[in-house]
Amino acid sequence: MNAAKTVTVPPAAIPPLRLALVFAVLFIAYQLPEGLGLRLLHSAPVNAALMLAFFPVAWLCGRALGFRGFDAWYMGLRPGWVGLLAATFALACAAKAVALGLGSGLGIYRVASSGLGAEQVLMAALMMLPYTFIPSVAEDIVTRGFLLRAFPRLGQRWLFVLASSALYVANHIYRYADGPLELARLFAFGLAYGAGIYYSRSLWAAIGLHWGWNFAGQFSDSVISNDLIAPTQGPLVSIAAHLLMLGVVVLVARARRA
Known part of the structure; x- marks a missing residue:
């Protein structure tokens, strides 16, 4: 596999609290489609909408870490x-x-x-x-x-x-x-x-x-x-x-x- 060049940031450049908050946001955004959309509301459209909503959230989280959106990942x-x-x-x-x-x-x-x-x-x-x-x-x-x-x-x-x-x-x-x-x-x-x-x-x-x-x-x-x-x-x-x-x-x- 060819190694892809990526933008790197020294570990100390990202505050641990910010990393923890970003992970919490990503984790919740990922769990919501099934938890809220399917298990609670039993709605496939809500599930789909929440899953799509994960991506702007992930992009903003990448920006919060100082990257160009999805480059963070x-x-x-x-x-x-x-x-x-x-x-x-x-x-x-x-x-x-x-x-x-x-x-x-x-x-x-x-x-x-x-x-x-x-x-x-x-x-x-x-x-x-x-x-x-x-x-x-x-x-x-x-x-x-x-x-x-x-x-x-x-x-x-x-x-x-x-x-x-x-x-x-x-x-x-x-x-x-x-x-x-x-x-x-x-x-x-x-x-x-x-x-x-x-x-x-x-x-x-x-x-x-x-x-x-x-x-x-x-x-x-x-x-x-x-x-x-x-x-x-x-x-x-x-x-x-x-x-x-x-x-x-x-x-x-x-x-x-x-």
């Missing part, structure tokens, strides 16, 4: 960012295909054609692209872009990947009751996505992996018959797929450094 539009996003998106889609194939072979999933025509498949893809992109970016800003900006020294060590994975799990406040296996699945997701920004110094790598997985999951649910036969084993397949992504990210990064 390592989202600068530097040369190569589109290729980085596309490559990681493709990797995640491929990993989802592997997961479905592996799960089908092991009897965890029952996968069959839904019989949809090419036009219906295309329409489903066009609908799913923005639908999965927006929440993926929002969560990556909260759990990875902010962490790297707030603790740049941590970002120089692989410990950042573990810390961002833990924050990613903690950010799923509505999933705490789903059990340890689900939390382990989220942690594995965080490892792959955290490695993306760690090695590239660009949030676009994490976004591509996160968005690609979410898109492939939603898309496959829409265009094929995909029944989960063994619910307790399904998360294990997803964990394996993300560990595979993690391995690819590490290997590519090391090969580019050699």
Whole structure:
């Protein structure tokens, strides 16, 4: 992965209290769409409006830290960012295909054609692209872009990947009751996505992996018959797929450094 040039600020230049306030604002802005829009008001339009509202909030938070909006979250539009996003998106889609194939072979999933025509498949893809992109970016800003900006020294060590994975799990406040296996699945997701920004110094790598997985999951649910036969084993397949992504990210990064 090509490292993207980013604007950096010495750790002492951003007051800790300001960092804490910015994180609180980002965290609340991210949780509101599901908490208020879906769980309290049961309104998909409110959920969508609040999710879109996250982005001007994130831009203002970036400005509050002294950056040009989204540059604060390592989202600068530097040369190569589109290729980085596309490559990681493709990797995640491929990993989802592997997961479905592996799960089908092991009897965890029952996968069959839904019989949809090419036009219906295309329409489903066009609908799913923005639908999965927006929440993926929002969560990556909260759990990875902010962490790297707030603790740049941590970002120089692989410990950042573990810390961002833990924050990613903690950010799923509505999933705490789903059990340890689900939390382990989220942690594995965080490892792959955290490695993306760690090695590239660009949030676009994490976004591509996160968005690609979410898109492939939603898309496959829409265009094929995909029944989960063994619910307790399904998360294990997803964990394996993300560990595979993690391995690819590490290997590519090391090969580019050699």
